[in-house]
Amino acid sequence: MDSDRRGQWLRGVLDLCVLALLRDGESYGYQLAQSLDAAGVGPIQGGTLYPVLLRLQRTGLVTARWREGDSGPARKYYQLTDDGRAALRHGGNAWLAFVAPVTGIVTKGVDG
Amino acid sequence: MNADDWLRAFAAELYQRRVGGDAARHVVAEAATHLREGGGDPWLVFGSPQAYAAAIVESIGTAPGPRPGPVRLHARGITKRYGRQVxxxxxxxxxxxxxxxxxxxxxxxxxxTFLRICAGLVSPDAGEVTVSGRLGYCPQQGGTADFLLPDEHFVLVGAGQGVPRGPARQAGRAAARQLGWDAGNAVLARHLSGGTRQKLNLTMSTLAQPDVLLLDEPYQGFDQGSYVDLWDQLTRLRDEGRAIVVVTHLLNQLDRVDVVLDLTPAHQGGRS
Amino acid sequence: MNRLVTVAEMTLRELARRRGVLLLLLLMPLTFWLIRRDSYVGQSVRALLLGISWAVSTAALFATSAARELEPRLRLTGYRPHHLYLGRMLGLWGLGLAISVPFFLLTVVDANNLRYGGIAVAMLCCVAVAAPFGMLIGALLPRELEGTLLLLTVVAMQMLLDPADAGAKLTPFWSSREIATWAVDHTDDGYLTRGSLHGLVVTVLLIVTVAGVFAVRLRRRRHLHHVPIA
Structure with a gap:
């Protein structure tokens, strides 16, 4: 039940999280999953993450290129585009505007 | 099923869902990289190959263009007897x-026999074949000239269509490269290994840019790498809009084909 | 035109590379010449002509058999039947002329008191007849061995038959023998005329037959309908 609900929330906001993580520089799938986990969102499986990255790429919010890492195999690195930046600003604000009243209502409910 | 098996199954699922060659390669490579770095059971990380392929298709859509087009080959009611034997x-x-x-x-x-009837080399006792556009045929063996160089084969085929020598040679070598073969060497066809000879055979049949390509067990003598190259090449040709018929007794590539005609007598007829 | 020339050229290239076969084929006319050389020049000329006929028709047989599987697919890439058989014939005629020249020079150097023009015409007849003759046998008989044996029979028969015999005129290489008689024995011009006419008629007949066989073999089958792409 809990993980189901978390999954539903994530589905709505994972693209924003990814865009936000890419704001400060390029990254690749596995690293993004680790960053999300480290931030406390919980483990994100590849099966969830990569379709989101592909959709962002297709809609032009990120670009991708294959590059050899300093060590290890070639990886597909994603980078934020200007459109992606704009979408992050726009979508992020909308999310915050949505989440603030939800938090307020739920807080009251929990505390009460 | 280990990670490699999962990746193979996933690649096959992508092919079947008509995800274009490059896109499919990148998605598979990315999944492979992820598994290598993070470890874990691919079934937990990505889910089943079918489900993940479906998710990918939803994200990127299928490759543009390769949807099946108009009918190119239509063989109907083909019956052939040799003496008493049907x-x-x-x-x-x-x-x-x-x-x-x-x-x-x-x-x-x-x-x-069915393929030779489609190519118009043998007459059936009943039935008709309609072919739209140019026809290419790759016989099982003997379709090459022992005492000619690969380049001379290309010139010969090119002249049939009015292609000058230089361009015919270049087109032949380019088509050969798609099969992982450098055809520029001056080696007579009779001195080529079985697999390489078969590549020459194949190259000749694709050289004329046929709209309908008929291949009779085209992989004989191929090693594993050549076999993969062949199927990549066939997929490419398919995505360019060609209609391809492959006679085969190997069933492990059936996940890459769109139509199967099983001629085993017990259940004759087509199914798709 | 380009198709014709390309087929002719490839035929020549293929044959030129079958060096072993080519040498053995050339050996026959030469041996014939050498064996008969001491006895009677007329015999050796006739043997030489038969040797050339044998060599060219055998080469034609091999070339035709080798192309058996290749031709249907060339047909699919845009060749018409006449491109294929005429092109091959042109190549074989070229080869025949090329091997005749040294043998002609051999007669000039090695024998006296011959009508050399007649020798040349006789050789031309051999080559003209042998190319379509070998092709016909190659097209009708499925294997080279059977074809070779048949050719051998024809050549042997040609050698043994009395040319004055009425039936001898039915053999394909009678023309060269008749012309050779004119060239060696200085007989009347009737021999030359009859021989040349025979050579011409036989060549034309053989070409027409080859054309017929190839047209049937490489025909468009009735069950197959071609529709151009709109």
Missing amino acids: VLRDASLTVRAGQIAAVVGANGCGKS
């Missing part, structure tokens, strides 16, 4: 532009 009974096959059809069945069930 080799083919009422066999039918329809292949559209952008499709690969496999003709399968036990040895001696008339697969090659």
Whole structure:
């Protein structure tokens, strides 16, 4: 039940999280999953993450290129585009505007 | 099922869902990288190959263009007897532009005969074949000239279509490279290894840019790498909108084909 | 035109590379010449002509058999039947002329008191007849061995038959023998005329037959309908 609900929330906001993580520089799938986990969102499986990255790429919010890492195999690195930046600003604000009243209502409910 | 098996199954699922060659390669490579770095059971990380392929298709859509087009080859009611023995009974096959059809069945069930009838080299006792556009045919063996160089084969085929020598040679070498073969060496066809000779055979049949390509067990003598190259090449040709018929007794590539005609006598007829 | 020339050229290239076969083929006319050389020049000329006929028709047989599987697919890439058989014939005629020249020079150097023009015409007849003759046998008989044996029979028969015999005129290489008689024995011009006419008629007949066989073999089958792409 809990993980189901978390999954539903994530589905709505994972693209924003990814865009936000890419704001400060390029990254690749596995690293993004680790960053999300480290931030406390919980483990994100590849099966969830990569379709989101592909959709962002297709809609032009990120670009991708294959590059050899300093060590290890070639990886597909994603980078934020200007459109992606704009979408992050726009979508992020909308999310915050949505989440603030939800938090307020739920807080009251929990505390009460 | 280990990670490699999962990746192979996933790649096959992508092919079947018509995800374009490069896109599919990148997605598979990315999944492979992820598994290598993070470890874990691919079934937990990505889910089943089918489900993940479906998710990918939803994200990027299928490759543009390769949807099946108009009918290019239509064989209907093909019956062939040799003496008293009925080799083919009422066999039918329809292949559209952008499709690969496999003709399968036990040895001696008339697969090659069916293909030769489609190519117009043998007359059936009953039935008709309609071909739209240019026809290319790659015989099982003997389609090359022992005492000619690969380049001379290309010139010969090119001249049939009015292509000058230089361009014909270049086109032949380029087509050979798609099969991982450098055809520029001056080696007579009779001195080529079985697999390389078969590549020459194949190259000749694709050189004329056929709209309908008929291949009779085209992988004989191929090693694993050449085999993969062949199927990549066929997929490419399919995505360019050609109609391809492959006679085969190997069933492990059926996940890459769109139409199967099983000529085994027990259940004759086409299914797709 | 380009198709014709390309087929002719490839035929020549293929044959030129079958060096072993080519040498053995050339050996026959030469041996014939050498064996008969001491006895009677007329015999050796006739043997030489038969040797050339044998060599060219055998080469034609091999070339035709080798192309058996290749031709249908060339047909699919845009060749018409006449491109294929005429092109091959042109190549074989070229080869025949090329091997005749040294043998002609051999007669000039090695024998006296011959009508050399007649020798040349006789050789031309051999080559003209042998190319379509070998092709016909190659097209009708499925294997090279059978074809070779048949050719051998024809050549042997040609050698043994009395040319004055009425039936001898039915053999394909009678023309060269008749012309050779004119060239060696200085007989009347009737021999030359009859021989040349025979050579011409036989060549034309053989070409027409080859054309017929190839047209049937490489025909468009009735069950196959071609529709151009709109």
